[in-house]
Amino acid sequence: MKSLMSALLLAATSLPWNAGAANQIDIQRVLPNGQLSREIPAGEPVQLRISGIWYDSCTPSLQEFTANGKGRVLNLLHDRNTFILCRPVETAFTRDINTRFSESEIGRLSVTVLNTHGAVASQRFSDQFTLLQPIELAIQPPANRAVAVWPTAIRVPDGYYALAPLHNIGGGWYSPQHSGSGLTLNHEPRKSGDRGQDRLFGTWSNFATNGDPQWHLLADTYWATPTRLLGRIYRAEADPIACTLQFPNPECQFGARSAREGRIAGIFELQVHGPDELSLTIDDSGTTLLVGMVQPPVRGYTVRLRRL
Numbered sequence: 001m002k003s004l005m006s007a008l009l010l011a012a013t014s015l016p017w018n019a020g021a022a023n024q025i026d027i028q029r030v031l032p033n034g035q036l037s038r039e040i041p042a043g044e045p046v047q048l049r050i051s052g053i054w055y056d057s058c059t060p061s062l063q064e065f066t067a068n069g070k071g072r073v074l075n076l077l078h079d080r081n082t083f084i085l086c087r088p089v090e091t092a093f094t095r096d097i098n099t100r101f102s103e104s105e106i107g108r109l110s111v112t113v114l115n116t117h118g119a120v121a122s123q124r125f126s127d128q129f130t131l132l133q134p135i136e137l138a139i140q141p142p143a144n145r146a147v148a149v150w151p152t153a154i155r156v157p158d159g160y161y162a163l164a165p166l167h168n169i170g171g172g173w174y175s176p177q178h179s180g181s182g183l184t185l186n187h188e189p190r191k192s193g194d195r196g197q198d199r200l201f202g203t204w205s206n207f208a209t210n211g212d213p214q215w216h217l218l219a220d221t222y223w224a225t226p227t228r229l230l231g232r233i234y235r236a237e238a239d240p241i242a243c244t245l246q247f248p249n250p251e252c253q254f255g256a257r258s259a260r261e262g263r264i265a266g267i268f269e270l271q272v273h274g275p276d277e278l279s280l281t282i283d284d285s286g287t288t289l290l291v292g293m294v295q296p297p298v299r300g301y302t303v304r305l306r307r308l
Helices: 001-011
Strands: 025-030 044-055 061-068 071-078 090-099 107-117 129-132 135-140 172-173 182-188 200-209 213-225 228-237 261-274 277-283 301-307
Touching: 025 071, 025 135, 044 061, 061 090, 200 228, 213 261
Parallel strands: 071 107
Antiparallel strands: 025 044, 044 090, 061 071, 107 129, 107 135, 172 182, 172 301, 182 200, 200 213, 213 228, 228 261, 261 277, 277 301
16 A cells, blocks of 8 residues: 555656646636626625636646735645646636725736645645746726716826726737738836826827828827727828828838828727737817717727737
């Protein structure tokens, strides 16, 4: 019996370690109808589903999900039993937990993920735990404290919170159908507990119908929903260099030069379909409407974009 236990222990502690597989951890809210959502409200009980791909068949248990400073710690316990042989295959797992987020956690909340090793598993590791890839959650304000539209589109009214976008959309975006055009966004998500809103501005470069290059500045932005960004758009036009009348116009030179005109052109809308795909709609009719209890969809031309 003793030799059998030794053999099982040796097999359990000699399986290959694949840290990449264990990094595929996700956290979503379980709705009353069983559907999953990434919109997680503060101030009320929520059921979360923690899911992922583990590096062997001995999937972890959930040890804790607690607040820690400006974020939270998700501790996954990898506690192998001496008598269980863990097969070295990537294995899907889910764990549910009931919790509540406070108003101090509204915004982009960072979750540190730990893999804590039990008595048997610890024999294969020099440390008690391993750090896995961190997760960011977008914690939303309670419905009665959320504001998506305010008069200045700059300052959130006292006692309210701006919505938190589900994704960080900073970086470069392109459209395969619009050669020579591109969108660049600077997105600074606010930290959890900040009553303000995300800092976000961008530039959209394309061509006028006569072939002239033009640049649009995206400014005065706010999130109408966690996946819908609104703002004003300003147009800067310059004299063309080496451009023809074709559209799109990939032969134009984009060397730095002063714009001959800059003016407000209208409003824009960004619909975020996922972390790597969005749609830009521009209404360049000159309207500056950005306020109202219900903001209607922006009417204009739409371009589907992918992340570079």
